[in-house]
Amino acid sequence: MSTLRPGFRIRPARFSDSIVMSKVYVDAISHDAFILDSLFPERLTQPEEFALRLKRFFWRRWWTPGWEVDVLVDERQTASVEDKESNKDQDNNKQIDADNKKQNNEGVVVGFAWWKRPASDLSFRERWLTPFAWFAPVMRLAIYITSLIRPTRAIPSAATHPLFRKIEALEEVHLTPSRPWFYLSLLAVSSSLQGTGLGSTLLRHGLDRIDAKADSTGIDTTPTEATNTPPDSDSKSKRASSHKNKTKTKNEAVSDSSSSQQSKASGSACYLVALKGLEPYYHRFGFTQVGRANTGELSAWEGGAFMVREP
Incomplete structure (x- = not known):
């Protein structure tokens, strides 16, 4: 089980956290400027447009069923709205602090992890019988309408950016x-x-949460040839490749050879696309590189390792 340092806690995110999360996101991945500039080419020349488009990206994802996010809160920090006004020229972390303290008195959001659950993990009740299920379509429509009133570049998706198309292709394989x-x-x-x-x-x-869920529900994580898992509604992945072609491609993929340091994966299967230089970090948690997303139009990107963690 995970143990937090004193002064920090993890909680489920609230919609009101989304603006602060977008600022944490930019600050956190600033070391991988290539992919950030590729997704949001206007971020330096049109900062207001960039901020609005990133917020809409986060908002739309928030109101899409299946996505869930945990936030890391620093309870030691006590910035106030007044701090924000008197320190506008301070560094990005202090701006994050001020915006978050405007929402509540519970500390400052300094990190987050955003997960997409498989379609099969969503219950009938979650899909149709919860307040979220009722309000989500309305909120997505509202985001769409505001984008017509105040247009920006299209929100990054498989239809608008090669990264998401490459992720779909890697998912299928x-x-x-x-x-x-x-x-x-x-x-x-x-x-x-x-x-x-x-x-x-x-x-x-x-990881502990999704593994515990698999253990408690008795989910069989052993692959079979009986049925296909419904596709990810956000990325619209088809995942229709045969197991034979998948095995062949896996044998040709690059994988980390230092498996002695890899922690044993158990419970649920999961995957990710790593930023520049983070492959060894994820390997410690049981993820293995099986492919690359930095090909073709993204060949200059130093990140892009497609990594999986299987029970």
Whole structure:
């Protein structure tokens, strides 16, 4: 089980956290500027447009069933709205602090992990009989209408950016269709706290939860040839490749050879696309590289390892 350092806690995110999360996201992945500029080319020349488009990206994802996010909160920090007004020229972390304290008195959001659950993990009640299920379509429509009133570039998706198309192709090749897969889409911790073990605790928290869910429900994570898991509604993955072609491609893929340091994966299967230089980090949690997303139009990107963690 994951153990947090004193002064920090992990909780489920609230919609009101989304603006602060978007700022943490930019701060956290600033070391991998290539992919950030590729997704949001206007971020330096049109900062207001970039901020609005990123917020809409987060909002739409928030109101899409199947996505869930944990936030890491620093309870030691006590920035106020007044601090925000008097320190507008301070660094990005202090801006994050001020915005978050405007929402509540519970500390500052300094990191988050955003997971996509497999379609088979959503119950009938979650799909149709909860307040979220009722309000989500309305909120997505509202986001769409506001984008017509105040247009920006299209929100990054498989239809608008090669990264998401490459992820779809890798999903089809490397993910066993009959097995439910969890997707770690984003793991972000403020740059000032990176290297302190907090990101690892946040990641372990999510892995423990999905593994416990598999154990408690008795989900059979052994692949079969009987049925296909429904596709991810956000990425619209088809995952229709045969097991034979998948095995062939896996044999041709690059994988990390230092498996002696790899922790044993148990419970649910999951996957991710790593940023630059993070392959060894994820390998410690049982993830193995099976392919690359940095090909073709993204060949200049130093990140892009497609990594899976199987029971």
